[in-house]
Amino acid sequence: MGLGMDASIALVAIAPFVAALLAPLAQRLTKPFAGWVLAAVPLAIFAFLLTLVEPVIANGAVSASIGWVPAYDLNLSFFVDGLSLTFALTISGIGALIVLYSGAYLKGHPHLGRFLGFLLAFMGAMLGLVLADNMLALFMFWELTSVTSFLLIGFDHTRQASRRGAIQALVITNIGGMGLLVGALLVHHLTGTWELSALGDEVRGSGLYGLVLFAFLCAAFTKSAQVPFHFWLPNAMEAPTPVSAFLHSATMVQGGVYLLARTTPWLGGTEAWTLILVCFGGATLLWGALGALRQTDLKQMLAQTTIASLGLSVLLIGLGTEAAIAAMALYFVAHALYKAGLFMVVGAIDHEAGTRDITVLGGLADKMPVTFIGAALASLAMIGLPLTLGYFAKEEMYLGLLAWTWSDIVVLVVLVAGNAMLAGVAMLVMVKPFLGPVLPTPKSPHEAPLAMLAGPILLGVCSIVFSVLTEDLGKYLLVPAASAILDHPVTSHLTLAINPASPLLWLSIATWGLGLLVYRQAATLRTLLRRAEAALGWTADNLFDVVMFGLIRFSAGVTRLLHHGRLEIYLVTVFGALALALTLPMLLLGGYDVLLPTAELGNWSDVLSWPDLRIYEWGVVLLALVGLGSVLLAPNRLVAIMALGIQGTAVALIFLLFGAPDLAFTQFMVEILSVVILALVMTRLRLDERDHRPLEDLARDGTLALVCGVGVSLLLMVVLTGTLDKRLSDLFTATSVPIAHGANIVNVILVDYRGFDTLGEIAVVMGAGMAIMALLRRRKKATS
Amino acid sequence: MNTIIFRTIAPLIVAIMLVFSVYVCLRGHNEPGGGFIGGLIAASAIAILGTAIGPAAARRALHIDPMNIAGFGVFMAAFSGLLSLFTGSPFMTSIWLYLNLGDTTVPLSTPMVFDIGVFLVVFGTIAAIALGLEGDGGERS
Amino acid sequence: MDYVLAALIGCFIALGVYLLLSRSVIRMLLGMTIFGNGVNLLIFTAGRLTREVAPIIPSGLDQPEGVIANPLPQALILTAIVIGFAMFSFLLVLAFRAYQSLDADDTDTMRVAEPVDEPNPPLSY
Incomplete structure (x- = not known):
């Protein structure tokens, strides 16, 4: 054998996916013989699996493992024992016949290649599912079977019934998929291993057994269409017949049965296990058999008998003898x-x-x-x-x-x-x-x-x-x-x-x-059963519609509630959250205590003593306040723009007074440019000059603004009582001249120490410029 | 704003501002200044020019589309960082080269190239915005 | 003097928030600028204030003489000012365009993306 055993077994699960990708191409090249050609892939897998029969009987099992995400201890490990091999042989053998059959059944269909691709992908997922030893790999393949079966059932996607069947199958089996994931995580939590073959008695003995059992049963029952999840299977008959022949007889729906059989050694054998499986299995058997007698459509009859057979299998596993x-x-x-x-x-x-x-x-x-x-x-x-x-x-x-x-x-x-x-x-x-x-x-x-x-x-x-x-x-x-x-x-x-x-x-x-x-007595029974069904009124199938439509309505309602389209409310929410975030933790955790007068700091009169600001510094503060006040009270927009310039200038002066000439210059220039372009734009708009807010809105906004402002002030005061970690600043100051050859430390930080940041920032400036140009040009095109 | 005094004096102001902006940019490493401030001053100059002689004429006087200048600036800044890769150092490690020209020493460095890149980005982008907004003049909805 | 500035910054923030909560787009723009200035001052003050001594090392020396202003917040704020301006310009042009195509600067009437009477999603498969 050219390949090692590990790689060969992994290839069993991977080869169908590769074939699936090539299927549309193969179909185009070999037109009438596409089925015959592509059937060679499952056939080869079948033949390879046959060679494993002897070693499996001799040794009990053959295992293989290839690293997947070694960092997380995840391996794509496979485990071939009698059970896996039985399933895998069935899947690949029937798969070969089905691919062959599909080629003839859908002859001339425009999407035959795609169909064969889906079919092969499904087969790969199913083979992976029955061969996987790693529970996460099992989960992945489990979900892949759901997804590929969705594609297959919905193959004829122009019909609503087909779409409904596909969505139903996906939703129901995915509920089970979540169960499987939860179960796998719980088992890993309990035992510390992902490998199914390594599990012993730990799970049965643990207090979480009930939860694990529930999770795994949830997965198995949905996949294998047990009552009360049985209804998706008849609806899945909307799929082309080869799909039903493959998925809904021997493979996909048997996934749940396989899972139960696989977990029997370490999950089964308890009273709860036996009771639940026998009851649900028996109910499903009878329900499916009665359902089959009710139908006149051959395919529906077969689908119902499949439900019955699945129930029978589950019942037998439950008995466990x-x-x-x-x-x-x-x-x-x-x-x-x-x-x-x-x-x-x-x-x-x-x-x-x-x-x-x-x-x-x-x-x-x-x-x-x-x-x-x-x-x-x-x-x-x-x-x-x-x-x-x-x-x-x-x-x-x-x-x-x-x-x-x-x-x-x-x-x-x-x-x-x-x-x-x-x-x-x-x-x-x-x-x-x-x-x-x-x-x-x-x-x-x-x-x-x-x-x-x-x-x-x-x-x-x-x-x-x-x-x-x-x-x-x-x-x-x-x-x-x-x-x-x-x-x-x-x-x-x-x-x-x-x-x-x-x-x-x-x-x-x-x-x-x-x-x-x-x-x-088939005809009599059918009439009787149909009457009984009519008397019952509704089925789980109707319930599914009610739930799905309810979900759509609910999500539409939630979307409307959260995404109502009123900017004002969005902003109130944002700033309300800001106000709470600023004040609530500080109040609750006593953050403001440092501001209270203490023995060391003296009393309120010391704290409230006249701040040692120089006269021109007071002037600047006053200027800023005047600017702010004028913006708020401006009678028209030109005054507002000028006032904006005043507060900006005041900010620039503050920078200048406290040792930041670079900032001051930049702020001056920005302020001038802002005022100029605002004036350029605003004079062209005929805007309402006044702020029309109803009184209650005014009160709400004012309160929010005040809380935010006071919150920031107090926060800053608290920050200023602490000590500043100046290590970084000191490092920059000390090394600016010796290493970076620059005396202006601010500039050195910008272009040297933090140059990468600055590069990102100028890219943002450039991006904003391009967005503005795009907005301006679009209009020009529209008018020209 | 389009008085004759303004139109006459504007080119003069603009010329002084442009020269000053380059000076501010280049001295930035050792004294107040740098690419950001220089770029803003130069962009203001272009905005003044646009107001005085009209945005179309200002664009012609620039010869190059301001957004192209900005794009070139980003390229230049990134390129200055890439230079260090040739010396085997990490991205953006600075390289200094002192040229002795008789009496004076002219320091050339990658941070300087980077700062010029910043200058060009800020200048190009803001000049483009200003000219774009001015150019929209007269067009009422 | 720190506390005076802290109070002043509170005024900036409060006015910024108040203007941002208005329904007129242009007022929101003014609010944005003032809010930005407030935040810049906040960072500046949190880096501690030092009078008049710029973070520039005199020529010929390797280290500054005595205390200088904290250069780190200044570097942060410098880029923040320029980016804030680019942002402001963008919002201004956006508001301008919105006004031109919708003929309104009241945010309540701007409902193109989220219409008031959006129909329910269809209840089918």
């Missing part, structure tokens, strides 16, 4: 094989016949025999007949519940009822469109192209081959996966032999019998 976990592993593969196949079949029917409504389809078997074979293979596996993988999955799940305690019986009843309904739906899907009298369809149906048939047939054959090779199935699939979930070795006892004395056989027969009954 060896048999239940083995059943879950088998069921995952069986379900992935038959559900992806069925979605592809439905896509083919839709593609060729032009409708998916089960009530108007019939007799297609003659026209589409190969499609029918694919449908039959998948449906038989879904019913769970012997010689299919579904059979073993069903047997295993019943096996663990034969202790005949009350709780076991309840779960058993739920399982049998759920499985029976699913079997009934499977019969409907297999029989209704293909057998019976031929019904007219919008398009005249004919056999689908090879690329669309390869998937269902191949997956169906796999299902049978696996079940015949019972021993290998146990060795290569059941044992590694179940051992990884339970964190201890398990043994396989799968057999093809049918034992009439075992209750298992009778449970299976009961399931099939009930399924047949459901199939015969």
